[in-house]
Amino acid sequence: VSARSETTDARPARTAAGVLPIPVKIVIAGGFGVGKTTLVGTVSEIPPVTTEAAMTSVGQGFDDPGGLAAKATTTVAMDFGRITVDESLVLYLFGTPGQDRFGFMWDDLALGALGAVALVDLRRVEDVFPALDYFEKHALPFVVAVNVFDGTGTYTADDIREALAVDPDVPVVLTDARSLDAVKTVLLALLEVVLARATARARGGTQ
Amino acid sequence: MDTWGPDPDDDASGPADASAVRPFLSRPSGAVPDPGRGAPLAPVPSAPGARSPQVGSGVQATQAGSGVQATQAGPAGGVRPYFLTRGRVASADGRVRVETVVVARRNATFHVAGPAFEHRRLLGLAARPTSVVELAVAMAVPVGVVLVLVGDLAGDGLLDISVPAVAPSDDVDLIRRLIDRVGAL
Numbered sequence: 046v047s048a049r050s051e052t053t054d055a056r057p058a059r060t061a062a063g064v065l066p067i068p069v070k071i072v073i074a075g076g077f078g079v080g081k082t083t084l085v086g087t088v089s090e091i092p093p094v095t096t097e098a099a100m101t102s103v104g105q106g107f108d109d110p111g112g113l114a115a116k117a118t119t120t121v122a123m124d125f126g127r128i129t130v131d132e133s134l135v136l137y138l139f140g141t142p143g144q145d146r147f148g149f150m151w152d153d154l155a156l157g158a159l160g161a162v163a164l165v166d167l168r169r170v171e172d173v174f175p176a177l178d179y180f181e182k183h184a185l186p187f188v189v190a191v192n193v194f195d196g197t198g199t200y201t202a203d204d205i206r207e208a209l210a211v212d213p214d215v216p217v218v219l220t221d222a223r224s225l226d227a228v229k230t231v232l233l234a235l236l237e238v239v240l241a242r243a244t245a246r247a248r249g250g251t252q
Numbered sequence: 253m254d255t256w257g258p259d260p261d262d263d264a265s266g267p268a269d270a271s272a273v274r275p276f277l278s279r280p281s282g283a284v285p286d287p288g289r290g291a292p293l294a295p296v297p298s299a300p301g302a303r304s305p306q307v308g309s310g311v312q313a314t315q316a317g318s319g320v321q322a323t324q325a326g327p328a329g330g331v332r333p334y335f336l337t338r339g340r341v342a343s344a345d346g347r348v349r350v351e352t353v354v355v356a357r358r359n360a361t362f363h364v365a366g367p368a369f370e371h372r373r374l375l376g377l378a379a380r381p382t383s384v385v386e387l388a389v390a391m392a393v394p395v396g397v398v399l400v401l402v403g404d405l406a407g408d409g410l411l412d413i414s415v416p417a418v419a420p421s422d423d424v425d426l427i428r429r430l431i432d433r434v435g436a437l
Contacts, residue, residue, distance in 0.1 A: 065414035068351040097394040130433040
């Protein structure tokens with residue numbers, strides 16, 4: 046590991062496809078407290094880092110009609126994690142609040158994203174509706190991941206699909222944001238959708 | 253596996269520390285962790301059965317990209333960090349995104365004109381390939397500020413940015429590598 050770092054330091058920085066890793070990203074959207082940070086932390090090689098979202102979300106300012114300032118400043122935070130595939134490819138996971146009034150922030154995050162995970166708490170399913178609307182509107186591949194809390198395990202994926210009114214081809218996965226295997230299942234379900242779309246486009250392009 | 257980029261903890265001081273270092277920067281207290289499971293901050297306005305956008309929440313946000321700053325950002329601030337970008341909210345280089353990996357060119361810091369402290373600092377942090385979002389954490393500024401600074405520095409030829417030749421979402425081989433990697437976690 047250190048040898049690679051030294052190599053990176055020693056060689057001249059230059060514009061060449063082989064020098065810089067290609068970054069790709071997956072967006073994790075959902076309401077407050079649904080477990081986005083936990084999910085990111087479960088698979089990330091670094092602890093989830095919370096930072097401030099893009100400038101557009103901070104510089105526009107918010108009215109504060111009812112003491113909501115603290116909530117607003119909390120909400121513009123996003124967190125991210127990282128999975129290094131190899132020296133030429135890095136996957137970032139961005140967790141972002143799902144509230145509609147921060148939809149403009151998603152444009153900065155969702156542009157160029159491979160896909161998205163809509164993380165659902167069945168006690169507050171409506172929190173994820175704006176995210177679902179956004180992904181559908183922008184044709185971003187996504188999966189629905191239900192973070193299973195106590196007492197929510199009695200629903201089936203089909204029940205949830207119906208409640209959320211998502212298309213039949215959108216995977217609905219029951220998960221546990223704390224479980225590596227469960228989160229892997231979510232990400233793999235999404236990546237399979239992404240792969241299927243890419244494959245379909247490649248076929249279309251060669252005809 | 254932290255083979256490149258700064259350790260996010262290296263220089264990621266919290267808002268209080270940052271204001272101590274650069275008191276002229278009024279920073280929003282945005283670096284608050286997600287409250288996590290079971291800790292809702294407030295009830296969310298809901299419209300049962302109607303997945304309707306624009307649910308009235310009493311909070312107004314102006315259109316993104318309008319470039320018009322709020323006249324009063326409130327006690328949390330949020331405007332003055334953009335002094336660093338001379339008020340601009342969009343990167344000069346449209347290819348720069350939050351995940352974009354950048355690397356400073358050799359000796360780039362010697363070519364920065366004027367007392368552009370944050371530009372020099374960014375170039376120093378980007379001596380090794382580092383993503384925009386990780387630079388923002390290391391510099392304790394909003395990601396949007398780094399987007400603008402990186403666009404400037406790339407335009408001045410002081411750093412390089414990673415731009416894939418093929419869109420990752422169209423790159424079947426790349427997606428297969430991701431699947432293999434995630435499957436092996």
